Amino acid sequence: xxEVTQTPSHQVTQMGxxxxxxxxxxxxxxxxxxxxxxxxxxxxxLVSFYNNEISEKSEIFDDQFSVERxxxxxxxxxxxxxxxxxxxxxxxxxSPSGSPRNExxxxxxxxxxxx
Amino acid sequence: xxxxTQPNSMESNEEEPVHLPCNHSTISGTDYIHWxxxxxxxGPEYVIHGLTSNVNNRMASLAIAEDRxxxxxxxxxxxxxxxxxxxxxxxxxxxxxxGKGTRLSVIA
Numbered sequence: 561x562x563e564v565t566q567t568p569s570h571q572v573t574q575m576g577x578x579x580x581x582x583x584x585x586x587x588x589x590x591x592x593x594x595x596x597x598x599x600x601x602x603x604x605x606l607v608s609f610y611n612n613e614i615s616e617k618s619e620i621f622d623d624q625f626s627v628e629r630x631x632x633x634x635x636x637x638x639x640x641x642x643x644x645x646x647x648x649x650x651x652x653x654x655s656p657s658g659s660p661r662n663e664x665x666x667x668x669x670x671x672x673x674x675x
Numbered sequence: 676x677x678x679x680t681q682p683n684s685m686e687s688n689e690e691e692p693v694h695l696p697c698n699h700s701t702i703s704g705t706d707y708i709h710w711x712x713x714x715x716x717x718g719p720e721y722v723i724h725g726l727t728s729n730v731n732n733r734m735a736s737l738a739i740a741e742d743r744x745x746x747x748x749x750x751x752x753x754x755x756x757x758x759x760x761x762x763x764x765x766x767x768x769x770x771x772x773x774g775k776g777t778r779l780s781v782i783a
Contacts, residue, residue, distance in 0.1 A: 593770065593771075595719075595771075595773075602773050602774065602775060603713070603719060603762075603771075603773040604773070605770040605771065605772065608770055616769075616770060618770075649718075651718045651719065653718075653719075658768065659768075660705070660706065660707040660766040660767050660768060661707060661724075661726075663709065663721035663724060664719075664721065664771060665721065666718035666719045666720065666721075667718055668717060668718050669717070669718045
């Protein structure tokens with residue numbers, strides 16, 4: 561069964577450093593998403609991506625964040641200058657379309673720890 | 676986004692059916708009712724969704740009230756692997772908005 565994969569599973573970085581989190585969505589899916597979950601809190605939407613551009617973003621997704629689909633398979637989230645409060649689980653998801661009828665398939669997540 | 680209300684926690688005995696309720700009195704006519712779950716230390720996992728009619732799949736059943744203001748996720752025989760946080764989410768042309776969900780504990 562196809563699945564969303566994410567690398568690395570755990571990333572430790574120093575405050576102020578740049579990090580890139582990687583995701584490989586399901587191959588025939590067209591919509592891609594990033595969510596985050598701070599320890600003990602809700603899963604929060606960050607950004608959705610379709611047709612090589614951002615289709616929607618939340619208030620969390622400020623200028624420090626960017627997303628890219630550099631090739632036909634990877635989908636990345638870059639945090640330009642990490643802060644302590646960026647420590648969280650980051651989940652990538654993909655969906656065949658943006659229709660409310662379609663489910664989203666989530667990856668296992670990357671745990672980001674900012675020291 | 677329309678909001679949902681779920682109990683914070685529920686408990687079930689193993690191999691017993693579980694009914695997880697969700698209220699969504701402000702649902703709009705085009706919102707689908709989605710259920711996801713999150714097992715410990717894992718990403719959210721799709722469970723089931725529906726619009727108006729009851730739905731069944733290999734994981735669960737979804738019973739939707741006639742006025743669509745509430746729904747119930749039914750796990751027919753809870754197993755220890757079903758222990759998770761279950762989220763009821765109204766889905767329109769918007770991203771998924773996760774609430775706190777219901778934490779289901781399954782007792783052996």
